[in-house]
Amino acid sequence: MKLDICICLILVMLIMSCQNLEDLKVNPLDRLPDNEAGVVVKKAIDYAGGWDAWEAKKNFSFYKNITHVDSSGAVVRSVKQLHRYNLEDQFKANMSWSIDGDNFEIINNGGQAKKYKDGEALTDDKSKNEAWNSSFGSHYVIAMPYKLTDPGVTMVYEGIDESLLGKAVHVVKVTYDENAGSAGGMHKWWYYFDKDSYDLAGNYLDYGNGYSFTTYEVFEKVDGMRIHNKRYSYKSNEDKELVQLKTIYENEEMKFDQEFDENLFQLK
Numbered sequence: 001m002k003l004d005i006c007i008c009l010i011l012v013m014l015i016m017s018c019q020n021l022e023d024l025k026v027n028p029l030d031r032l033p034d035n036e037a038g039v040v041v042k043k044a045i046d047y048a049g050g051w052d053a054w055e056a057k058k059n060f061s062f063y064k065n066i067t068h069v070d071s072s073g074a075v076v077r078s079v080k081q082l083h084r085y086n087l088e089d090q091f092k093a094n095m096s097w098s099i100d101g102d103n104f105e106i107i108n109n110g111g112q113a114k115k116y117k118d119g120e121a122l123t124d125d126k127s128k129n130e131a132w133n134s135s136f137g138s139h140y141v142i143a144m145p146y147k148l149t150d151p152g153v154t155m156v157y158e159g160i161d162e163s164l165l166g167k168a169v170h171v172v173k174v175t176y177d178e179n180a181g182s183a184g185g186m187h188k189w190w191y192y193f194d195k196d197s198y199d200l201a202g203n204y205l206d207y208g209n210g211y212s213f214t215t216y217e218v219f220e221k222v223d224g225m226r227i228h229n230k231r232y233s234y235k236s237n238e239d240k241e242l243v244q245l246k247t248i249y250e251n252e253e254m255k256f257d258q259e260f261d262e263n264l265f266q267l268k
Helices: 002-015 021-025 036-048 051-055 125-142
Strands: 059-069 075-086 092-099 102-108 113-117 153-161 169-176 188-194 200-206 211-222 225-235 244-256
Touching: 036 051, 036 153, 036 169, 036 188, 036 225, 059 125, 075 125, 092 125, 102 125, 113 125, 125 225, 211 244
Parallel strands: none
Antiparallel strands: 059 075, 059 244, 075 092, 092 102, 102 113, 153 169, 169 188, 188 200, 200 211, 211 225, 225 244
16 A cells, blocks of 8 residues: 555656646647657557547546455455546546545545545645545556656667566656656656557556556557556566565546536535
8 A cells, every 4th residue: 555655646746747838838749759769659659549539538537446465465455436537628636435434535626636534624644645646646547658748758768578578568768857846857667568569568667765567457448549447566676576466456437528517626
């Protein structure tokens, strides 16, 4: 759980980078470098459905099943969350779930984020951080590989690897400029794309205090877009080994452009 929270903290810092008017005027694909890394990511975006199709989506909703397991593989806890995102103009999010009879909700209106328990806002620092980080972080993950066009990304092509994932994959190392959010320059990512199809296969993260490895296991087509519906998150090490399976994420009932209540993203 601590690893998941840490990853979400990292993700949100990256997502908040360089969101100014000049950035918004730029075609995101034009930010991709004119090198092999940029070519790989562009092909991955095309395979996933294409930038124009992604940009045309107004919103996205799905159920996210989160299963935490111990070192033996036994289930420690399982939670089912409903995620609803506004994708048009400004990102907003509503996430809701129940645990042990209590109802939780996270609302991000694009400028503020809050976590609620049974309708009451939680004001402790942990809840405040979770509200902001989880909402942005979950969107970051589900929106890959499109998020690799964000401002502040530096990517380097590291060739073909045939051992890490049991198949040949393109390796793209991703870092963020120092001015790209408060985490810029602090963390290193490696993204892996299938050698032939350019399908997203996995990613490895060095977040300074540890390592994690995510493998993308199953995808499905949703309104023309190829979205993952099952991924595994592993504890890893500096050798990029899959040390221990920690969490299984499964997405269900994924839908674009549904009718949302106009108050869905309003803070209470």
